[in-house]
Amino acid sequence: MAGSKFAYVRNFELPDPLLPGTFMVFRLDGHSFHRFSEKHNFAKPNDLRALQLMDHAAQDLMEEYPDIVLAFGESDEFRQVQVIVESRLLCGASLELGSETVTPFTKMPEVLDTTEHWRDIANHPSSFQDPTSPWLICKDRVDFDLPFHVFLLLYPGEQQVRDYFAWRQADTHINNLYNTVFWALVQQGGETTTQAHATLRGTVSKDKHEILFTRFQVNYNQIDERFRKGSVLVREEITDSVDVSLPPSSQQGGHTAGDAMTEPPRTKIAQTKRGVKARTKAIVLHCDIIKDDFWNARPGILAG
Numbered sequence: 001m002a003g004s005k006f007a008y009v010r011n012f013e014l015p016d017p018l019l020p021g022t023f024m025v026f027r028l029d030g031h032s033f034h035r036f037s038e039k040h041n042f043a044k045p046n047d048l049r050a051l052q053l054m055d056h057a058a059q060d061l062m063e064e065y066p067d068i069v070l071a072f073g074e075s076d077e078f079r080q081v082q083v084i085v086e087s088r089l090l091c092g093a094s095l096e097l098g099s100e101t102v103t104p105f106t107k108m109p110e111v112l113d114t115t116e117h118w119r120d121i122a123n124h125p126s127s128f129q130d131p132t133s134p135w136l137i138c139k140d141r142v143d144f145d146l147p148f149h150v151f152l153l154l155y156p157g158e159q160q161v162r163d164y165f166a167w168r169q170a171d172t173h174i175n176n177l178y179n180t181v182f183w184a185l186v187q188q189g190g191e192t193t194t195q196a197h198a199t200l201r202g203t204v205s206k207d208k209h210e211i212l213f214t215r216f217q218v219n220y221n222q223i224d225e226r227f228r229k230g231s232v233l234v235r236e237e238i239t240d241s242v243d244v245s246l247p248p249s250s251q252q253g254g255h256t257a258g259d260a261m262t263e264p265p266r267t268k269i270a271q272t273k274r275g276v277k278a279r280t281k282a283i284v285l286h287c288d289i290i291k292d293d294f295w296n297a298r299p300g301i302l303a304g
């Protein structure tokens with residue numbers, strides 16, 4: 001076979017390595033999410049439960065993949081950075097990695113059904129009132145039918161990564177401001193969607209703030225930061241004063257069902273030189289990542 005006249009086609013199997021020392025960004029974006037949100041009657045412009053669900057899935061993902069150092073989510077998308085210290089991955093392998101990464105998102109119903117996150121959200125009274133609620137559907141394990149686009153991007157330096165996330169957060173702000181005014185015009189102002197688009201045509205940010213304030217008594221700057229800034233996930237170390245000289249069963253055993261609610265099952269545990277138990281946990285923030293403060297407070301976040 002090797003010497004056959006067909007063997008030349010193997011020359012097309014070129015290696016396509018991911019560059020070592022680069023930042024790998026996974027971009028996950030719900031496919032045709034507008035249909036999904038219509039079908040399941042999502043609150044407009046922002047469905048809090050949907051956003052919480054995305055945060056939980058991203059958190060689970062960060063617990064599972066320690067290489068992910070930062071994630072940013074808004075609407076139907078999440079972007080996550082992994083630092084590639086050394087890479088021998090070929091294109092096929094990286095794509096495979098991409099689909100592995102998307103798994104927790106595509107398996108949201110199971111994620112919710114099997115962890116305390118489901119209970120958190122299900123405890124929200126409105127979860128059970130609406131028979132078309134996606135969370136109710138999740139719980140019954142009806143086909144969730146929510147595919148994601150997965151993109152893989154490589155950035156050579158920290159500045160590009162910072163700019164990339166700044167771009168996403170600026171976009172979150174622009175979209176959310178537009179959507180907030182748009183749905184206020186429709187839901188409270190009685191305009192049709194066509195009229196609302198026409199009202200907003202040619203307006204700048206200041207005009208939109210003004211419409212919200214004068215017509216609907218809404219101060220945009222007081223709207224939940226989650227909606228204005230998106231979700232930022234970072235890893236944070238939590239240190240307990242548990243003595244590591246205790247046998248493992250004494251340290252981790254004895255948890256009650258109640259403990260499981262407060263301690264995520266996949267939290268990374270490491271022993272420090274100080275003899276205390278150090279854990280890292282992915283936490284969700286709704287803060288500015290465009291200005292320097294976020295980065296100054298976390299020096300080395302992109303160092304892996």
Ligand SMILES: Nc1nc2c(ncn2[C@@H]2O[C@H](COP(=O)(O)OP(=O)(O)OP(=O)(O)O)[C@@H](O)[C@H]2O)c(=O)[nH]1
Pocket residue numbers: 029030031032033034035037042043044045046047048050051075076
């Ligand atoms: N009502 C409501 N809709 C949402 C919410 N989050 C996302 N969406 C919808 O999801 C869409 C996400 O934008 P896109 O990713 O550009 O649209 P898409 O339909 O997923 O299209 P593709 O990504 O190109 O497949 C928004 O335009 C909204 O229609 C939400 O919290 N509430």
Ligand SMILES: [Mg+2]
Pocket residue numbers: 029030031032033076
């Ligand atoms: Mg989408």
